[in-house]
Amino acid sequence: MNALAFPFVLQRFEPAAGEVYPIDVVVHITQTPRYLIAVYCRHGLIAPVTSPASEGWWFDDEAIHELRHFERLRRELGLDLPALRLVVELRREVERLRDEVRFLRGR
Numbered sequence: 001m002n003a004l005a006f007p008f009v010l011q012r013f014e015p016a017a018g019e020v021y022p023i024d025v026v027v028h029i030t031q032t033p034r035y036l037i038a039v040y041c042r043h044g045l046i047a048p049v050t051s052p053a054s055e056g057w058w059f060d061d062e063a064i065h066e067l068r069h070f071e072r073l074r075r076e077l078g079l080d081l082p083a084l085r086l087v088v089e090l091r092r093e094v095e096r097l098r099d100e101v102r103f104l105r106g107r
Helices: 023-030 034-042 061-077 081-105
Strands: 020-022 058-060
Touching: 020 023, 023 034, 023 058, 023 061, 034 061, 058 061, 061 081
Parallel strands: none
Antiparallel strands: 020 058
């Protein structure tokens, strides 16, 4: 296809830091089914920034980035929920260790 025939390029939506988005928007921009978002929340992989029971499901930019990461791992590598949980636990441990190293170097 000729570049002139298709003059614009679609860019991936990047959520703004500090903004929150309702679940319907999150479903759309992450291409994650609503039920999977609920499963991820139930298993502590992500968390809404509001109480779903009283204010509905709203998510911040961090949750959106995590969901995109989960979906990539699920689609490209075929990871199931236990494997995703392990990935999240390992990433959190790596971050904790990095923080500890930064702290120790700053002494």
